[in-house]
Amino acid sequence: MSTHTSGLAIETAGLVKTFGETRAVDGVDLAVPAGTVYGVLGPNGAGKTTTVKMLATLLRPDGGHARVFGHDVVHEADEVRGRVSLTGQYASVDEDLTGTENLVLLGRLLGHGKAAARERGDQLLAAFGLTDAAAKQVKHYSGGMRRRIDIAASILNTPDLLFLDEPTTGLDPRSRNQVWDIVRAVVAQGTTVLLTTQYLDEADQLASRIAVIDKGRVIAEGTKGELKASVGAGSVHLRLRDAEERPEAERVLRNLLVAEVQPEPDPVALTARLGAAASDTAADQAAKALGELARAGITVDSFSLGQPSLDEVFLALTGHDTGQSTDGDSGTGTDKKDGVAA
């Protein structure tokens, strides 16, 4: 698939795009391994779409450079275009045509014969659960169906690199899950996926590595585990047999663990948030805690170990939340912690 030697699908260094006073992308360095889903996570206005447009050769960078499979996006734009496909906040399908008509038309435009275009279209409609809607005009599709036909249209020719720009924004949970399954299927076929998202759980579900961007800058980068480790080791959730034993259980846990121990609204439940600095793994700490509680004669009915959410990661890195509940520029007016290294 990738013919150059670095094994990277995307490499950028100091990438910049300005719109008047706005530094939409403000010196972004990315290294995206081929054959993986790479998540670019950030709130509205962070610079995700602008970054994707530069990588897809739709916008010319004002500074820095970017290579896609070793090809410079400015000087070798044709080579880049031949290997990438884009799905996102763009119309690629015609609302007045049916699902089948759209895919056949696009297949013909890509140079497939009529029968081959029809076959590939039918195959994708079936794979994306759209067979029943194949003869319906796209304007009558639900949001989830629309997103699926958009992705189908973008992988008619299996691209080496697929940009998915917020593919599930605004979708209901069931439709999101369907799109996630499609993304997993696409990457299983060898396509590299650059996925932008505002949803922390989406990056967590799909991506191997994640770059967190805020105001045009990468503020953290790494595997999910690395990002989570920068915030904390996780949480231990306990349910006790007897609510009267809870104060004693809290005492035992506080003495034993580098943790913030909190009683839950449920009178038998307790949560211990494990610190990032502790040398033991979360599982080791949890095992110790259970042993100590047993020795103290406290019966634990159920127990679970959870990793910190990416929401907590974002808050810790940026000092502000992800603004999921607002529709505007959530970040503006909030100070950024420039000291947090990528």
Ligand SMILES: Nc1ncnc2c1ncn2[C@@H]1O[C@H](COP(=O)(O)OP(=O)(O)O)[C@@H](O)[C@H]1O
């Ligand atoms: N064509 C444009 N003209 C002027 N400003 C723009 C344009 N495109 C994006 N911006 C601004 O650049 C910033 C980043 O936008 P964008 O890349 O769309 O962010 P995201 O996709 O993360 O929501 C925002 O402040 C946005 O208003």
Ligand SMILES: [Mg+2]
């Ligand atoms: Mg965008």
